[in-house]
Amino acid sequence: MKRLFSCLTVFLLAAFCGIAALGAEEEKAPSRGVTINVYNWGEYIANGTDESMDVNAEFTRRTGIQVNYTTFDSNESLYSKLAGGGADYDIIIPSDYMISKLIDQGMLAELDFSNIPNFQYIDEEFRNPDYDPENKFSVPYTWGVVGLFYNTDYIEEEITSWSALWDDRYAGKMLMFDNPRDSFAIAQFRLGQSLNTTDPEDWKAAAELLKQQKPLVQAYVMDQIFDKMESGEAWLGPYYSGDAAILVENNDNIKFVVPEEGTNYFVDGICIPATSNRKEEAEEYIDFLCDPEIAGANMDYIGYSTPETAAKEYMDEEMVNSPIHYPDVETLARTQVFINLPDDTSKLVDKLWAEVKMGGPGESAVLVAIILGFLAVYVAIVIYKRRKFKREMS
Template identity: 50%
Template sequence: MKLKKFSAAVLAALTVTMMSAAPVLAADDIEVNEDISVSGDYDWKRFANDHITLNVYNNGLYISDGSDESINVLSAFEELTGIKVNYTTYDSNESLYAKLKSGGVSYDVIFPSDYMVGKMAKEGMLSELNMDNIPNFAGIGETYLDRSFDPGNKYSVPYMWGTTGLIYNTTMVEEPPTKWADMWDVEYTNNVLMFNNSRDAYAIAAKTIGLSMNPQSVDEITAITDALKAQKNIVQAYVMDEVFDKMEGGEAAMAPYYAGDAITMIDENPDLAFVHPEEGVNFFIDSMCIPANAKHQEAAEMFINYLCEPDVGLANADFIGYSTPITAVWEMLDDDLKYSEIAYPSAEVLDKAEVFETLPDDINAAMDAQWSEMKSYEEGGSGWMVVALLLLAIAISAFNIWRKLRKKSRDNY
């Protein structure tokens, strides 16, 4: 499997694309509220009398929802279209996959990351999109289209993109971390958080031992698992959304997480800072997809088209801090976000970044199995503890039998 990187050439293409002028709103655009206008060339009302409820399943705090004086883009969609939205969340791509794979659930729109789009498409879990219903797809920058996980964008429309990195508390570290390997430093025992999903955790550990974020064999998976085991006694907790409370509250010295969320955490706690580790980071694209068993495909395509409207995309990018793939939205951003080295990192960072590939089944299976093994692993002889507990149980059982026999013997006299 060829290692794919987000190169400086791609960055240059991104810059050219993003610097294109934002389109001017047409006179017949529809003003949904004082903050959102949408294209008047689209029939937003065609399901208004059909009493449709869309089940939307998104990844945690990943949409402008009206909190913290943000724009509630879901309420605006309901007002615009007459379609109700039932919005629920998951905490990782793996949780999303497991929920859909188990059956018995039906969602209309989901937001998997690149490698999970590829995996779900391969397994027949996604519907092909009718781009006639998503004309705003034309506003997505070419950099984010036709990627290896979904050639031709048959199944996905880019939603946000970003990178991973290391968030740290400047009051709790003597020297600012520069490498993923700093998370293995015993000086920070019980002060390090780690991703609670296998793909991100294995990617980080792989870089510390000189491997690609896309393992090439089961033997590489085993080597990475050993690296994670070596870190386990240093880790305070394996987290996903819990990272917000822990890092904002000063409960840990450092944690790996997504750059967009780092911006949110730093806003809440100015003692926090962020670095792209020098070994290289993950470049990811989160996408909008429709599951194969969705009940309302055309209405779901309308929702996807709505999220690609410039005003809506701006509200989402501004609220969550992630990087937008929509050309017009980047032009509309405030300069502090538009030129943020966290949200839009340098060519040096992006040149070393890796995209998660859709892994072969045998490597995925090995990762899942060894991740579970690693999570239950205890360094220093957990096997001896099991033996000791077993011997103690046998001893207690023998004592109880002896006591009963002794009592019975007395009763016979």
């Protein structure tokens, strides 16, 4: 009797699962023949690996809108793509100061919030931010702070200061951001400056400090920090707190600290470029990302902090209570937020950053001299060959 009952139970379960599967299939939205182009940071959306939700696939299943998804590694490379023209993006996710810059240059579309009802779940503290005062052009995606990762297998003492990135004991084993704002910020905190200073002498002083550091740096990186830190090729480097989910939780030997001098507090937002021809579909995508259940599953995977309290109900409790992902008031009190810099300051920063990467104006001059020397030799050889050819022909 028990066996008969078991068989009957299995049969009923199988039948129920089959019906449920058919129902799920019916729930799949028909294709709308539209594809939106999404341009985001690397490692910045749940993609179905490690038992996570595949966010883009779920969006397509629910709406019938296809997603073409590509990535960038810095705000500056994103800006270059947009400013260069020819880029066909419907969704981009820049950081706070870059959002401000794109707004100033008329490169973002105003959002129709009637198409984004889930904006209601965004916490008040993240609305009408300084970089988008009227909340016309962006919706917060994540937030976090910058800190310092270090490998305790090679560094025995506790790291508490940004000065560790100038310690010659770690020469050739340290990494640095491969973008100017984040790199300069670290030097500025050491010097006690504002991250948004417009005083040229402040920026020059920070550049000098970065030039002093350059001989110690193994590489200027962005997402490459994962492989280099996990393999032990590098021992310490700065990066964003959300990546602690990958570096710290998967490696007991890697620690994360917010240095005592302070750090950058950032918000990344979802925006639509002014050139988008699929604005309504893009707004559907933004609304989907703001759904608390989707946001919770997404944040659980990428490890960054959510601007939605409602999303925390769907997140891992350990992450919600983590001081790395949600720093205490004392830590946040030591943070500064980037704002868009005036054009003349931005140009100075770009010039100084080029000098840092090249090794300073002295080394740049030597390189130019060497190139000119090679050109002079080349021209001389060409002239000599032409004269020789004329003599032989005459």
